Amino acid sequence: MLRATLKSLFARKLRLILTALAVVLGVGMTAGSFILTDTALKSFDNLFGDVYKGTDVVVQGTTAFDPSGQNNTGGGSERQPIPASVLPKVQAVDGVATAVGSIGGTAWIVDPSTNKVIQNGGAPPLGGSWDTGLTSLEIETGGAPPTGPDQVVIDAATAAGHRISVGQQIKVVTTTGPGEFTVTGVARFGSSDSLLGATLALFDLPTAQKLFDREGEYDTIYVKADQGVEPAQLAAGVASVLPKGYESITAATAASQQQDQVSQGLGFLRTFFLIFGFVALFVGAFIIFNMFNIVVSQRTRELALFRAIGASRRQVRTSVLLESIAVGLIGSILGIGLGVLLAFALKALLGALGLKLPPTALAIEPRTIVVSLIVGIGVTVAAAWVPSRRASRVAPIEALRESSTPDSSIRRRAIIGGIVLALGIAAISAALFGGAANPGALVGLGAALTFLGVATLSPLFARGLAAVIGRPFRRTATGRLGDENAKRSPRRTASTASALMIGLGLVAFVSVFAASLKASAVKTLDEVLRADLTLSSNQFNPFSTHLAEQLRQDQNFSVVSELRQTEAHVGPSNTDAFPVALDPATFAQVADITMTSGSLADLSQPGAVLVSKSKADSAGLSVGSPLDMTFSATGAQPLHVVGIFEDNVILSDYVISIATYNANVEQPLDQNVFLKYAPGASPTDAKAQLDAMLQKDYPNVQANDAAASKQQFLDSINQLLAFVFVLLFLSIIISGFGILATLWLSVFERVRELGLLRAVGMARKQVKRMVRIEAVIVAVLGAILGLVIGIVFAWALQRSLSNLGITELSLPVGQLVILLILAALIGVGAAILPARRAAKLNVLEAISYE
């Protein structure tokens, strides 16, 4: 039986390849996600190894956050600076060979040719001190470390990328404002020329202390041990001389803590990519299901013959499952190969978004291969399960009959489909409205069940829907034949269309939700924002508070109100949150915040916090409730709620005062500054003067009026949207293959019919057109189902988030129409090969085919 299976398998290589293709892309995306993140992790590992090269012990302020970053999504934790007086004590500890104080902060390098801040997407612009005697950086030949208040060393990637050479004068903007510096050297990290795209500007220690507001202080003390001294032992020795609030850890621990944080971030990224891989596999499963079903129908006689000569039901079933294992295996192996390519593609995609990963050899872990094989083969076998059961039900007598196995009853299908759909809807509802513990996973499960339910039910209405879609084609004989072919097997048509339904459904969902998000955001911005100008930096990085101070002296502006943001752990469960800080007096003049209870002005009381209405409702907070907030540098602070506000896009869930922020955050930075023109000032002149000043001193900051602020927000959503579309496109490609494969098999099934049509005078062109029309009808059918589901999903999500300010449901009609056209084009594209095959048929062979 095994030999018979394999023989029949390899006799139909093309079918095998087409079926395997359905898994290849999904497995490729899965493998690619793993390879990409493993590779990144490995390169970070090397990088942190390089960073701490030569250092044995690290002294730093303690953090109230879990140092491994288990609960912080914000990346690095802020720590208290170390008083300079600690350094000599550390240097005096037994076993210390060298100890140096170090400064770290944010510094934007300005490209001298464009006068724009150099920013590699989301990578941070780093600044700090050149740690003489203990640095892991190497200066390239021809350069020297920085000495004195006007010298800087920059990283090799920035220097090369922006043609900055040693001796050149450049502008660097730090926490305390802009300055002009001479480049004395170009530095690299061992083999790497940059830290993941982050720019680096290093000054000598006194200059760094001044620039980063750390006079008489250090951020970190790096210690090198005497020969033969164990780092762990030394760390303990150093700890004994440290005042309270500071810790000393080995360099290895510091590296692994940072590595943990990075791997957490990468884990998030991996999950994100894997979701798209699973969507692709899910789509592929439909296609495999369909292919196996068709093949079982076509092989009914062969299978019945097996049964007639004594093969048991089980053997027949096993033969089909064996075939699926072979298909899954081939698909998975090809998929892993594709995954390597996709890892490069995803890396490039992330690079385009500004997240540059360092170059290293690809890491293909055994885990990647095992997971890919399990997932690929598992999906294929699962999809072939029902067809294999159908095959086992073929009766021996059918070897002699000219009929195929009857389809399972419509009623049973309706009941099963209805139940699956109901479960899906229930899961989504529970996730969105019921406050389930793990809403993300539940929504995913619910969406999968919904798609599955609709796919199961779709044969019930595929005929009717196809008739409507096909109507315009029925004017010609070819069109009528194409339409009839699309309707002749509702199950086949429906499951082919279902594959496309999933991809397009998700695209439609994302489009509608994004449009609703935009519409809601624009509406709240209109209602809330009263500022004439909003200052923000590109990529939403925060910027120096000195800018706001300078603007307060500016006669052109009557109101200058800052908005800052930090990370904190909130409440009894220490939930990670990003409270914003503002000055209630000035903020009331630049924004129209609606308070449902309490007042904005009360924020000026010590320990006051405002909470958004949605958060207050879900956490059961009201005015007067105590609310603890833990900050990285200062630990838990007892605060209390003084007001509840309507959610809006400017604020986050929690609002504290600038005073509270300053008391708990070490390096204050502004996220936004809101301005109002002074009465009597000319807005045009004021804006022009401000632009000129920003261009000169703060090239990283831009001033936007209300319209431009909206546009900036819309642009950021659009960028994310484009990214998601690119990833979903994979699934749509797979469903295109599905249409191709189904048509291909159908053409083989209809050889005789096609021969007859050609014999009675149908031209090759007409045959092609007939196949194309069938494909278009199937594709548009899938698209319509997908659009309906997508819109319903988006509506459900919008309803569930309406208390978070997403109050509008907006249908991007133009985009949805484009999706329909895209679906039709996919149909046309998928029909090319089958149509050519159909048109090429030799008439004589077709009519004498037996």
Place this chain on the structure above:
Amino acid sequence: MATTTTQPAARAVGLRKVYGTGDASVEALRGISLDLVAGEWTAIMGPSGSGKSTLLHVLAGLDTPTEGKVFIGDVDLTSLSDKQLTQLRRDRVGFVFQAFNLIPTLTARENITLPLDIAGRDVDQSWFDTVVKTVGLSDRLHHRPAELSGGQQQRVAGARALVSRPEIIFADEPTGNLDSKSGAELLDFLRSAVDDHGQTIVMVTHDAHAAAHADRVVFLADGNCVHEMRSPTADAILDQIKSLEA
């Protein structure tokens, strides 16, 4: 349409057909010349392997001869491109095959008008009605092939062949899959198409009773025309076959 001229509706001149090359080559037709008279029903008979199906395919423009010429009316088929051949089949030729004559997704009516629909030509309604009445299918027009009996299906195929008023109809074992009653019905229908409407028919068959309905029987053996008979009877045909086999 009733014409009684003896001008050939189709003509074969020195037809040779060789399949394969070298040692493996098979010569299916060895230089056949044949005139098919308009308004006449010609049956082609012969043992299997005699080349009768090949002859029909070549005459109908479904296959090309290795040597020789085929004319339908004045048109030399061997000079036509694939596209022109397709058009010729569509506009000037009708077909009835042994089985799988109909498109399963189309109704009987749609199957009958298929060649006209493909050509984008209008259906001559009175002619359509006449044909349908002759076939006796007036009440089955909206049924699909699966809902028709084998005999009905073949009669639909016959109606399809007739409805575009082709110059010649080629029938390949049209009764091969039918019981004797259904077969007789179909043959009566073809007979009336010839007698009442002057239709030219060429039919390949191995059934002497079927061939006896024709005006003329041509016997083939080993790729050659070996005998011809006019106004045949079943017995005469059977005798002839026996003598050929002897």
